Amino acid sequence: MATKRLWRWRGVDAQGAPCQGMLWQASRLQVLHHLQQQRIMPLVVRRCPVKQSLWHPRYSSETIRQLATLLQAGLPLADGLSLLAQQQPHAQWQALLEALGRELGEGVAFSAALAQWPQAFPPLYLAMISTGELTGKLDICCLQLANQQQEQQRLAGKVKKALRYPLIVLSLALVVVLGMLYFVLPEFTAIYQTFNTPLPLLTRIVIAAGDMLSRGWPLLLALLLSPLLLNQLVRQRSDWLLRRQRLLNALPLVGPLIGGQQLSLIFTILALTQSAGISFLQGLQSVEETLSCPLWRQRLTQARERIAQGEPIWQALSRCGGFTPLCLQLIRTGESAGALDQMLENLAHHHQEQTHQRADSLAAHLEPLMLVITGSLVGILVVAMYLPVFHLGDAIGGAGG
Template identity: 35%
Template sequence: MPVFEYTGKDAGGKTIKGMLDVDGVRGLKAALRRDKVFLTEYRESAAKGGKGQKVKAGGEQKSGSREVDVGEWLTSISSQDVSEMTRQMATLLKAAVPLVDALGAIVEQVENPKLKRVLAQVRTDVNEGAPFWRALSVHESVFPNSYFNMVRAGESAGNLDVVLLRLADFTESQVRLRNKLIGALTYPLIMLCISLIIVTGMMVFVVPTITSMFSDMGADLPLITQILIALSAAISKFWWVGVIAAVMGWQSFLRWKKSDVGADSFDRSVLKVPVLGDLLRKIAIARFSRTLSTLLSAGVPLLTALEIVENVVANRILAKVVAEARNAIREGDNIAGPLKRSGHFPPMVVHMVAIGEKSGELEDMLKNVSESYENQVDTRVQALTSLLEPLMIVFMGVVVGFLVAAILLPMMKLTQAVQQGG
C-alpha cells in the first residue's frame, strides 16, 4: 500500500502533519476522518515510488500539469462576489435545501471562475463528511477568519441560514463603506493626474520652444518666467533622477512601514492628522463595532470574537487596544475599561459598551454604535468630497494661471517695446 504524507486540521483548527500507510486517497481521507482530522493537502511519499506531487484535498495539483483557465487567471474574488454567494446560500438553506445540494446549485450559478472552483472544492469536502466551516477554512484568502468562525457557530447552534444572512449583511456593509471612500477619492485623484500630465507636457514640450524664442530676441525676462524656464530645464534634463528618487523613496517607506516600529509610528501619526485622522478613527470604530456585533450575534465566544476583530482593525494602535480588551476579559475584567484608558475611543462608545456589558445586550449596543459611526463616516465623506472638488479646481487654476502668466508677461513686454520703438 502507498504511503501518504498529509496535512490536515483537527477539530480546534490546529494544523496536523503526518504519514499514513493506506489504500489510496479515499482510505487516507477515511482514516483521518475517524481521527476527526480534516485533510487539506496530501502527496504520495517519494520513498515508496510516488511522484511526490503535492495535491489539495479537492484534487487540484500544485504542479503545472493542470490546464490553465485564462478567464480564472484574469479574475479575482471580490467581497461583493462572496456577499452575493452567501445570501444565495442563506436563501436555499432557509428553504430546507440540503447543504450539499445548495452548494451544487451555487456552483452552477456562480459566474466568477475562481469562486466556482473554490465552491466546487468546498462541496466535495462537505460531501465527504467535513463540516462546512472547516471546508471553508482551507480557503482563508477567500473566506477570512471571521467568516468561517461565524459559520462554525451557526452550524453548532443549528441556525446556519440565519448566520449566513447576517454574514451577507455584514459583508455588504463593508463593501458599501469601501465604495464610498473610493468614490470620494476618485474625482480628486483623476483631477490631480490630469493636472500633472498637462503640466509635465507643457514643461517638456511647450516651454523649451518658447524659451528658445525669448533667447533669440535677447529680452529681459520677468522673474516668474525665469522660474518656469529653470523648472522646465530641470525636468527635461533630470527627470530620471526624480523617477529613481521617487521609486527608492517609496520602497524605503514601504519597508519602514512593514517594520513593527514603522507601522506603529505611522498608524499613531495618521490618527493625529487633522480631518483625516478623525475620519480614519471613525472608520476603525465602525468596523470594530460592526464586526464584533456580528460575531457575537452569531454565537462566537467573546474571546474568539475579540481575537478576530484585532486582525480586522487596520490601525495597529487601535488593534492593540482590542488586544488589551481581550486580555482584560481573560482576567475577568470588562471591555469598556481598556477602551476608555486608551483615549482613542470616544466617551459615547465606551459608555454604550459598558451599558451593553452590564445589561447582557452587548451585540445590540455595538450594532447601534456601528450604525451611528457608519452614518457619521458617510456624512464626513460627503463633506470632504464637497470640499475637495473646489479645492482641486482652485489648485488647477493656480497652476494654469502661473503657466499663462509666465508665458504671456514677456510677450506683453516685447509687444510694448516694439510699439514704443515704432
C-alpha cells in the same frame, strides 16, 4: 496540510465522451487519483494560475448571500453548493465550491471545510458558520454575515474614494504642469530669445524651472517614485506600519475618517457575533483577525487580554485607546444593564452614518480646493508664457526702428 493548487484537466469518461474541468488538489498525483475515482481517463492535466483578484471579499460575501437564499428556500446545503458551482462564472470559484461539496459528502462540517480556504473565507466567516451549525440557523447566520460584509465593503469603498480623490487630481495637475514645462515652454523660450528685450520676472522664474527640469529629470523621477518605494519598505516593518498609522490618525481630516471606519467595522462585527450567541472574547478575536490595521489589532489584543483577566469591557477598551467617550459610555451602560448586543449595534450604526457623512464632507471640501490648486498652477504657467507677448510689440517696433 499541503497547499492546494488549481489544475485544469481534459479527459474521456466511462462512456467515451470528452469532458473537462478544473480541480483544486495539492499535487498532480491527487488529481489523477480523483479522476480515476470518477472513472475518467485523463488526457491533459496542467497547472493553472490563480487570480488573486478573485479572492476579493465581494466574491465571498456574494457567495454566502446566494447560499443563504438557497438555504431559506429549503435546499440542502450540499445541493446549494452544487447549484452555486454550476452557476458560477469564474472557474476558480466553481472548483472551490465543488471542493466544498466533496468535503461535505465526506462528513466534514461546513465550517471546517471553509477553514481550508483562508484566502477566501476569513475567520469571521468560520465563527458565524460554526455558530449557525450549532444553533440550526445556518441560513440566518449566512444572511447576516453577507449583509455585514456588503455594508462594510460599501463603507470602505467610500472612504478610499474620498482619500484617493485629492491624490488623483494632484497627480493629474502635476502631469499637466510637467508637460507644459518640458514640451511647451521650450518653444516659447526659443521665440523670446530672438528678441533683445528683458523678460518679466515671473517668466524668468518659470523658464529657470523648465531648465532645471530638463537637466535634472532623473532626480525628479526618483522623487516621484520615492513614495512607492517608501511604502514597500514600510510594509515590511511592523513598527513602521504602526508609526504610519499613528501619523495618519493625527491628520486633521484623514484621521477621524479612518478611525470612524475602523470603529464601524469593529462594532459591526461585535454586534453580529453577539447576536449570533458568540462570546465577546471570541467575537473580539474575530475582529482582530479581520482588521488589516496593525495599530487597531494591537489595541484589541491588549483589550482582550485585560478582559480575559476579569477587567470590565469598557475599562479595558478605555485603557487601550482609540475609543471615543461615547463608545465607552454606551458599552458601560450596556454591560451593566445586560443589553450589550443592543449597544454594540447602536454604535455600529452611529459610526457607519458618521463615517459616510465625513466621507461626503471631505469630498465636498476637497473638490473646490483641488480645482483652485489645479487652476492656479496651470494659470501661473499660462500667464508666465504669454506675459512677454504684451511687450513684443514694443520689442518688434524697437527692432524695426
